[in-house]
Amino acid sequence: MAKLDSIFHCLADPTRRAVIAQLATGASPVSELAAPHDMALPSFMKHINVLEAGGWIETQKKGRVRTCRLCSGAIETAESWLDQQRRIWERRLDQLDDFVATLDDERIQK
Amino acid sequence: MAKLDSIFHCLADPTRRAVIAQLATGASPVSELAAPHDMALPSFMKHINVLEAGGWIETQKKGRVRTCRLCSGAIETAESWLDQQRRIWERRLDQLDDFVATLDDERIQK
DNA sequence: ATCAAGCTTAGCCATTTGGCTATCTATTCG
DNA sequence: CGAATAGATAGCCAAATGGCTAAGCTTGAT
Numbered sequence: 001m002a003k004l005d006s007i008f009h010c011l012a013d014p015t016r017r018a019v020i021a022q023l024a025t026g027a028s029p030v031s032e033l034a035a036p037h038d039m040a041l042p043s044f045m046k047h048i049n050v051l052e053a054g055g056w057i058e059t060q061k062k063g064r065v066r067t068c069r070l071c072s073g074a075i076e077t078a079e080s081w082l083d084q085q086r087r088i089w090e091r092r093l094d095q096l097d098d099f100v101a102t103l104d105d106e107r108i109q110k
Numbered sequence: 111m112a113k114l115d116s117i118f119h120c121l122a123d124p125t126r127r128a129v130i131a132q133l134a135t136g137a138s139p140v141s142e143l144a145a146p147h148d149m150a151l152p153s154f155m156k157h158i159n160v161l162e163a164g165g166w167i168e169t170q171k172k173g174r175v176r177t178c179r180l181c182s183g184a185i186e187t188a189e190s191w192l193d194q195q196r197r198i199w200e201r202r203l204d205q206l207d208d209f210v211a212t213l214d215d216e217r218i219q220k
Numbered sequence: 221a222t223c224a225a226g227c228t229t230a231g232c233c234a235t236t237t238g239g240c241t242a243t244c245t246a247t248t249c250g
Numbered sequence: 251c252g253a254a255t256a257g258a259t260a261g262c263c264a265a266a267t268g269g270c271t272a273a274g275c276t277t278g279a280t
Contacts, residue, residue: 008121024199064226064277089134174247174256
């Protein structure tokens with residue numbers, strides 16, 4: 001899925017992860033989000049745009065303030081993909097265990 | 111953490127996600143992994159190297175065959191970061207619910 | 221009406237990414 | 251030995267990324 005590209009691309013940058021982490025504790029205007037990051041505002045805004053395009057946040061402007069809030073879709077898609085891979089992987093490890101157990105049983109039978 | 115950059119960067123590409131998904135079902139040599147992807151081998155090898163650098167896979171060469179297998183560290187780190195954000199976010203939503211409930215109670219009291 | 225605050229837009233730049241071809245090395249098979 | 255197989259290395263290239271500065275442009279406060 002092409003959406004996964006942009007969802008995970010958002011997470012591959014410390015500034016964007018920090019924004020997500022901060023927004024998890026509550027909505028915030030852009031300038032407040034930008035404050036902790038030593039970076040010019042246009043540079044920071046690019047990250048905001050990337051996060052919005054990736055479906056991590058949504059924003060709305062009231063007066064001259066743009067407020068950003070986290071939305072649920074992206075994190076669910078991300079976790080669900082990871083979960084699926086982990087399940088496939090763990091199921092296979094279990095099958096390996098069973099296989100080894102079978103070998104052991106056969107050895108005992110002798 | 112700088113490691114998270116490379117861990118998530120690995121996931122931001124469909125070829126690399128496909129390799130992870132395929133390796134979840136069992137270890138594989140490079141050429142077998144490469145087969146489904148319409149891409150020259152050196153290009154594909156770059157993805158393998160990125161995945162190895164990101165801690166998603168480890169490889170070992172026997173004779174002329176390099177075998178790749180998934181390792182557990184990366185997926186755990188990734189899921190754990192996501193889980194942590196989700197928990198922070200959900201806890202805050204619960205607090206909002208409580209707050210709204212308090213408001214309702216106060217309205218009823220009147 | 222003016223001025224500051226809070227973005228926005230435009231355009232520049234270095235580096236990274238993700239692809240390619242061509243060539244080389246190291247194994248294995250006949 | 252000689253040829254085919256499986257990767258590895260080197261080097262090229264266009265596009266994307268992540269940063270900057272210098273102006274704009276609304277909106278809110280005085």
